[in-house]
Amino acid sequence: MADPTVKRNIVVVGGAAGIGREIARQFARSGDRVAVADINKQAIEELTADSEGSIFGYYVDVSSWESVCHWADDLIRRFPAIDSFIYSAGITNRRPFLEIDWPAWQKTMAVNLHGLFYCLKAVLPLMRQQQGASVVIIGSGSAITGTGGGVHYAASKGGAFGLLRALVAELGRKGIHCNVVAPRVIQSEMLDRLYPDPDDKQKLIDQIPIGRLGQPADIAALVRFLSQQEAQYIHGQIILADGGRTFQAD
Amino acid sequence: MQLELFPLANKVALVTNGFGPVGEEICRRLAGAGANVWLHGQVEEGCELSDTMAAEWTALGVHLSPVRGTAADRQTIAQLVATILEQCGKIDLLVNNCQAGQRRSFHQLTPADWLTTMQLNLDRPFLFCQQVLPAMLGAGGGTIVHVSSTAALTGQISPDFAASQSAVQSLTKGLWHEFHGKGIQVIGLAPEAKEAGAEQSGQLAKAIGEMVLLLGTGYGVYLNGEILTVHGGIPNG
Ligand SMILES: NC(=O)c1ccc[n+]([C@@H]2O[C@H](COP(=O)([O-])OP(=O)(O)OC[C@H]3O[C@@H](n4cnc5c(N)ncnc54)[C@H](O)[C@@H]3O)[C@@H](O)[C@H]2O)c1
Numbered sequence: 001m002a003d004p005t006v007k008r009n010i011v012v013v014g015g016a017a018g019i020g021r022e023i024a025r026q027f028a029r030s031g032d033r034v035a036v037a038d039i040n041k042q043a044i045e046e047l048t049a050d051s052e053g054s055i056f057g058y059y060v061d062v063s064s065w066e067s068v069c070h071w072a073d074d075l076i077r078r079f080p081a082i083d084s085f086i087y088s089a090g091i092t093n094r095r096p097f098l099e100i101d102w103p104a105w106q107k108t109m110a111v112n113l114h115g116l117f118y119c120l121k122a123v124l125p126l127m128r129q130q131q132g133a134s135v136v137i138i139g140s141g142s143a144i145t146g147t148g149g150g151v152h153y154a155a156s157k158g159g160a161f162g163l164l165r166a167l168v169a170e171l172g173r174k175g176i177h178c179n180v181v182a183p184r185v186i187q188s189e190m191l192d193r194l195y196p197d198p199d200d201k202q203k204l205i206d207q208i209p210i211g212r213l214g215q216p217a218d219i220a221a222l223v224r225f226l227s228q229q230e231a232q233y234i235h236g237q238i239i240l241a242d243g244g245r246t247f248q249a250d
Numbered sequence: 251m252q253l254e255l256f257p258l259a260n261k262v263a264l265v266t267n268g269f270g271p272v273g274e275e276i277c278r279r280l281a282g283a284g285a286n287v288w289l290h291g292q293v294e295e296g297c298e299l300s301d302t303m304a305a306e307w308t309a310l311g312v313h314l315s316p317v318r319g320t321a322a323d324r325q326t327i328a329q330l331v332a333t334i335l336e337q338c339g340k341i342d343l344l345v346n347n348c349q350a351g352q353r354r355s356f357h358q359l360t361p362a363d364w365l366t367t368m369q370l371n372l373d374r375p376f377l378f379c380q381q382v383l384p385a386m387l388g389a390g391g392g393t394i395v396h397v398s399s400t401a402a403l404t405g406q407i408s409p410d411f412a413a414s415q416s417a418v419q420s421l422t423k424g425l426w427h428e429f430h431g432k433g434i435q436v437i438g439l440a441p442e443a444k445e446a447g448a449e450q451s452g453q454l455a456k457a458i459g460e461m462v463l464l465l466g467t468g469y470g471v472y473l474n475g476e477i478l479t480v481h482g483g484i485p486n487g
Contacts, residue, residue, distance in 0.1 A: 065361045097428050098383060102324060105376060109368065113417065117364050117409075124356075143416070146423030146475075155372065158420025162412030165405030170356055 008032045009079045009128075010227070013062060013119050014089025016043035018188035019138060022216030023086055023223050028054040030224070035079050037062075037071055037119075038089070062089050062115030063107070072122035081128040084227040087116050088138040090157075092149035092190055100152050112156035117163065127176060132229030135171065135178035137164060138219070141242050143182065149194065157182075161238055168236035177235040179226050184242035186214040210243035256284030257467040263343040264288045264334060266378050267370060269316065271451065272397060272441070273347045275459030281310040283463055285343070288334050290315040290327075292350070292370065324377055331381040343466045344382045344394045346375035348418045351401075351411030353445060364410045371398075371414035372421070379425060383434070391433030395465055396422045397458060400479060401443040415440075419477050426475035437465055438477035454482065 009032070015024040016038035028034045028051055037058040038044050044057035056078060060071040091111045093104055116137060127133050142148030143158035164180050171178050185191060185204050191213070195201050205213060222241055225231055240246055263280045265273055269291035281287045289307065293316040307314055315330050317323065334341055350370035354363070375396060386392030401407050402415035419438055426436040441458050444451045457480055464470055 097425065098380060100376075100380070105373070109372070113413070114361075114364065114368070117413070118361060121356075121359075121361065142424075143420040144423070146420065146425070146427040151421060151424035151428060152376075154424035155376070155417045155421040158423075159368075159372075159413040159417035161420075162402045162405060162414070162416030163409050165403060165416075166401075166409035166412040167356060168405060 008083040009035070009081060010084045010086070011035045011037065011075070011079065011082050011123060012086045012088060013037045013060070013115075014087065014138075016040045016047055016057070018088070018190055019183070019186055019216045019219045020086070020088030021047060022220040023088060024055055025051075026217070026220045026224055033079070035075055037075075062119055063110035065118050068115070068118040068122045072126065075123075076126055079126070082123065082126050083128055083132070084134045084136070085120075085123050085127060086136045086138070086223060086227070087119055089115055090138065090140075090190070092153050092194060094148075094150040094153065094194055097151045100150065105152050108152045108156045112153070113159040116160060120163075120167075124171075124176075127174075129174040129176070131175040132232060133174070133176040134227045134231070135167075135176060136223045136226050137178070137180045138223075139180040139182040139238065141182045141184035141240055141246055144240070145246060148184070164238070165236060172235055177232045179234060179236065180238045181219060181222055181226070182238055182240045182242075183214055183219050184240070184245050186216060186219055188216060207248065208243040208245045209248050212243065214241065214243055258463075259284035261285045261342040261466065262288075262334065262338040262340055263345065263466060264290065264331070264341050264378070264382065265345045265347065266290045266374060267292060267347040267350060268345075269293060270347070270349070271455040272349060272458050275455040276345055276347070276397075276462045277307070277312050278310065279459035279463040280343070280466060281312050283467070285466065286338055287312045288315060288330070289313065290317065290330055292317060327374070327377045328381055331378070331385075335385055340389050341382050341385055342389075342392055344378060344386075344392070345397065345462055346378055346394070346418075347397045348372070348375055348414065349397060349399060351407050351414070354408045354410075356409045359408060359410055367410040367414050368417075371411075372417050375418055375421065379421075383429070386434055387429075387432055393435040393437070393465060393468070393470075394425065395462055396436070396438045397462075398422075398438055398440050398477070399443040400440050400481060402440065404443065406443040407445070411443075422477060423475065430474050435465070435471060435474045437470060437473050437475070440477050440479045442479075442481035450482065454480070457482065
């Protein structure tokens with residue numbers, strides 16, 4: 001077992017709201033040092049203010065390589081060796097395929113897919129190269145089903161799968177294990193934007209065998225498990241966390 | 251079952267990113283089956299299509315549409331689709347070849363490389379689908395085939411390539427989900443990831459050409475939404 005008295009350095013990109021925020025809070029509560037990077041300055045401030053100094057906030061726009069480099073230069077000062085890296089930044093703007101205009105397509109790709117690459121490119125060199133270091137990417141079940149946030153969202157989230165597999169050999173040899181967690185419907189700001197009508201939410205719940213929406217805490221618990229050394233043998237996996245929705249029989 | 255000699259007579263096909271062994275095999279098969287084929291593709295800067303090659307394609311009845319530069323040129327794509335619709339009145343089959351890539355490590359890969367691969371393998375198929383789908387929907391149907399690769403699952407060739415392959419497979423699923431009730435078939439082919447020139451890559455290209463022909467003839471309707479792995483019985487791993 002890992003020594004619980006040793007503080008680990010955790011980085012959560014997209015950690016100022018929703019699933020990422022819960023991940024950051026859970027790590028901080030268990031005594032780890034957490035860096036949260038996000039584009040939402042106000043949300044970062046609110047989160048760090050009530051974290052009693054265990055969460056450090058950073059502004060970054062993941063869709064800009066310059067912004068990511070700038071952030072990484074800053075990060076290295078307080079987080080010279082990172083134990084776990086989590087990517088939870090994401091956007092959705094669901095619309096029919098023929099109404100996805102070029103800026104909407106580009107923006108979705110830039111945040112959900114290119115931003116993931118930029119952050120990995122900048123942060124992997126700062127990671128501790130020892131057994132038990134880890135990467136967890138928050139993907140989406142929509143990459144598997146094609147449903148959810150629209151075709152552009154599905155495509156952008158799908159990119160993480162091939163990228164993950166391409167990193168397995170290289171990162172494994174450095175002691176870093178990496179996985180994708182793919183949720184489907186988790187109660188968050190993002191979900192509220194996608195399904196503002198409570199009736200639509202109820203329809204979703206009716207499709208989930210476990211009988212409720214997922215909570216950020218469900219995903220955070222899984223991410224924490226995957227981030228520790230005990231989970232090292234789970235490497236290169238895409239783990240669907242959906243309350244059974246994807247495989248329910250009609 | 252009686253197979254027709256020219257099962258694609260009167261059909262119009264558009265093959266994208268097609269200057270390469272796989273794209274050429276696809277075009278040869280489709281043209282050989284009687285289709286009116288339009289071939290769009292990347293030609294390296296400073297490198298011309300040879301006259302003999304152009305003559306060969308013209309003899310087969312394939313219209314060539316070479317482009318330069320890697321940026322997803324929306325206007326060129328819109329113009330090409332408009333020209334085809336003007337001349338032929340419809341597009342029955344769109345084949346997006348999404349296999350641009352080269353071997354490199356994560357360490358070697360730059361953000362510019364990453365974006366180039368995504369432009370070729372992901373942005374372009376998106377733009378072609380958006381341009382072609384309204385015509386297909388208007389005509390009551392059509393088939394879209396995305397040729398990706400097993401690298402989506404195995405991570406072979408390079409991180410950018412593998413990521414673009416899994417992304418395009420999710421694009422395939424998303425399009426299928428949205429359009430399957432409207433007469434549109436969207437199917438993925440995932441040949442084993444091989445570098446051009448590798449042993450058996452010629453056979454693999456032929457196999458892809460044959461699969462596209464099959465799907466183009468409409469024999470594949472029950473495969474709608476599937477991503478079919480094509481590896482010649484020698485899987486990886
Ligand atoms: N909520 C769900 O049902 C659900 C389902 C499947 C997958 N996901 C995925 O989970 C992840 C988290 O989603 P969430 O539900 O917590 O959403 P959220 O909107 O609550 O949180 C996303 C966070 O990413 C940040 N972000 C957006 N653009 C950014 C940028 N350019 N640079 C830096 N940060 C940026 C936002 O500010 C926000 O804090 C996303 O990747 C999403 O695709 C969510």
